[in-house]
Each structure stands twice: as C-alpha cells, then as structure tokens.
Amino acid sequence: MDARPEFDAYVGSDGVTVDTRDVELLRAIDSEGSLSSAAASLDRSYAHAQRRVVELEDAFGSLVERQRGGADGGGSELTDTAVDLLATFERVRTSFEGITEVAETVLAGTVVERDGELATVDTAAGRVRALVPEGDGDVQLTLRADAVTLTDPDDTPLPDSTSARNRFSGTVSSVETGERVARVAVDVGADDPVLALVTERSRAKLDLEAGREVVVSFKATATRGVPV
Template identity: 55%
Template sequence: MDAGVEARLHAGDVTFGTDDATLLGAIRDHGSVSAAASELGRSRPRALSRLEALESAFGPLVERRRGGSGGGGSQLTDGACELLARFDRLRAALSGTAQVAETVFEGTVTERTGELALVETPAGTLRALVAGADTDADAGVTVQVSVRADAVTLHAPDDAPDEGATSARNRFSGTVASLDRGEAVARVGLDVGTETPLTALVTVESVERLALAVGDRVVASFKATATRATVI
C-alpha cells in the first residue's frame, strides 16, 4: 500500500522535492542544463528558472562553464551534492517509516485531555495522541488506534520496568503468537486479546536475549506519542 509519503526539504518559502532532485541528478549525469532538460522533457528556460529559484534559497547549485577548447557545460557544486545526499537520506528514512508494519485497534475514548486521549480497547486502556487533535474525539466516540511495530518494546514478565519508571506508559501482557526472524530483525506477533495481534519489530539479538518462542508470555510497552487515535 502506498502511504503517500513524499520527501521535501524547505528553505524559506522554497521547497526542494523529487522533481528538483531529478533535475540536479540529470545535470550531474549529462553535464549541462540543456541536456538535462531535454532528457526530462522540460524546456531549458523552465529548468533555468527553477534552478534560479532553488539557488536563491539553497545557495549555488550549478557551476556553468562557457564554451572554449574544452567545450561548455555545467556541473554540480559541492553544496548541490550535499543537498542531494540530504534529500536521499530523508527519502530513505521516510520510505522505511512508511513500510513499517502497524497494528490497528478499535476502541472507545473514555477521557480526553488536549491532544491526549484514554482509549478503552479489548486489550485494555491505552493512551494515544489524537490524530490532528480531532475535535470530535471526545468521550464516548469510537476511534481506531494505530501502533507502529518499531515503537513496541518487549520485556520478560519478571523484568518489565515499573510503570512509573519509564515513559512507555502503554503496557499489554500477551503471548507470542508468531515469530518471523530475518537476518537481523524479527517480527513478533502478540496475542493481547484483540482480533488483530499486536506486531512488534525487534532485533534478532533481542529475540535471543529474551529466548522468545511461540507460546511465551511477554509484556509489550509503547509510548503514547507513538500511538495515534483517529475517529472512524
């Protein structure tokens, strides 16, 4: 499923996005603005106009060489290369975030304080941020609560920290229902009494340290700030 996440960098009123990264990449690969514009099906004046807008916000991006014995052309500045690298890192981070599994519970708001709501679910009461600070998410309203798998921490029942000793105030006890081990990361499905298992994404090292196996009892904890409640 496409989560619709797009990377963007901002400087003042100017936004650097995928089309801009593609333009700089084409200039780097083809050695001129004209060749890059032609490759991308854009006009040269349009490409130059966009470069001018980007450079007004992000600084010099393209060095233009006049014709001569070596010929003319364009190359990216060090600043442009760093901007592309920043954009690629941001895009990779957002892509990884979008692809992380999440668990969705359905529950009823029992209390609302600002952006935070208490939600009663079949697994118990949890704290969640109200998506967009939805004004309709008052007590008695049904919501869907999503929990990102990489936000869930697993503990052995006897080693779980006291609730007051951690910022991860949401805590469910459950049984390991599935365990899918990769090379470095494992996806653990927990039966916490809900129709959909709670999914946790943890390192294989953690699985081995906890000696996890299907059927084991564990305690799962996660922060309210990693939990989103949306009115349905």
C-alpha cells in the first residue's frame, strides 16, 4: 500500500464528484439566469451542460429551478441545495489550499558527483539525486511535498522497478489533516522532516499517524538544488 500525491479539491456523492468546472457552471447559471446563457458564457455546448446538470442532480438532488416562457421569457436559478453545495465546495477548497500551502522540504548538502544537470548530493539524511544546474560545492535542495510518495516498508517496490530512486526510511512525526488532503511530516534523520501531501483516503489506508514507520520516495527531477 502506498500514498501517492494525486488529489484535487472536490465534493462527492454517490460516485459523482463536483469539481471546479461544475462549480463554474453552477455559478454561471446563477449569474446569467439561464442554462443556455451560462453554457455560452463558458464556451461550452448547451447539450453537454444540460447533461452534466442532470448527472449532478441525480447525485445531489435538485440544483437548478427552471421556468419556461412567460412574460419574462423563462430562465433558471439555483436551488437552496445548490447554494449549500457551492458553500461546501468553497469550504473544501479553502481547506485544501491551506493544507497544501508552503508544503516543501529544504535539505542542505554538498555535491559529490555530477552527471550534467543531475548531481549526487550528500545530505544529513543520505545521498540524494537532484537537478542541480550549476555548482559543485554546498547546495540547498528543495523538494515539493506533492512529489513525495509514502509506502509501507513491507510493500515498497524495488529501486529498479520505479523511477523514484531517492528513498529513505523514516518515522512519521506529525500529520496535519484537512477535509480531503493531509500534510505528513516524516523524520528521515535530516535537520527538518520531509513533507508529503496525500489524500485523506490514502492517509487512512496507510494508517499514517505519529510514530508510523514509512519509506519516503521521490524522483531526482522533483528535487531542485541551488548553490549556497
């Protein structure tokens, strides 16, 4: 079992998820006053927009109240359910952005070998392969948290079977959870822990909590170094 950094802000029900495009459509219906005008304003086909609204309503309930003809020519407006759904999505999105903000690891090290822009760097955690365009002395490595994969020590693939050749054994030191995403800090023996972003579902499946032993893996191309 592993926790891979694949996530986005969404709200789900009955196998149907509301994503950013759906939110844009609902908000356009609210502002334009009709489904056809909303689709046109977003440069989408009316048939596709209508089909998507039906799919969402099958999962979440009535979202758009439609009026036909009349003196005002009819139109559409959002139901209370749709307003609540948009509020929930915004709350999830805010939580998502808060948990992922400034999620990166900085490692200090020294270049000991170079192969073009790729370098082998000695760090307190061990040797790291990283992109270091220039410099042969001390460097500072930056690793994006969304590029880190966490695996169970007993279920970690062999190095030759994955492109994520950088790997360290470590212990989870803290977990910061959001509604959909968790930020996990792993002590690998460096001055600062390695940060990883995983979905809440992956966090639960891997039972990520303080004290849990894991293997941290990441690609050389996800690690950037600059001279210091």
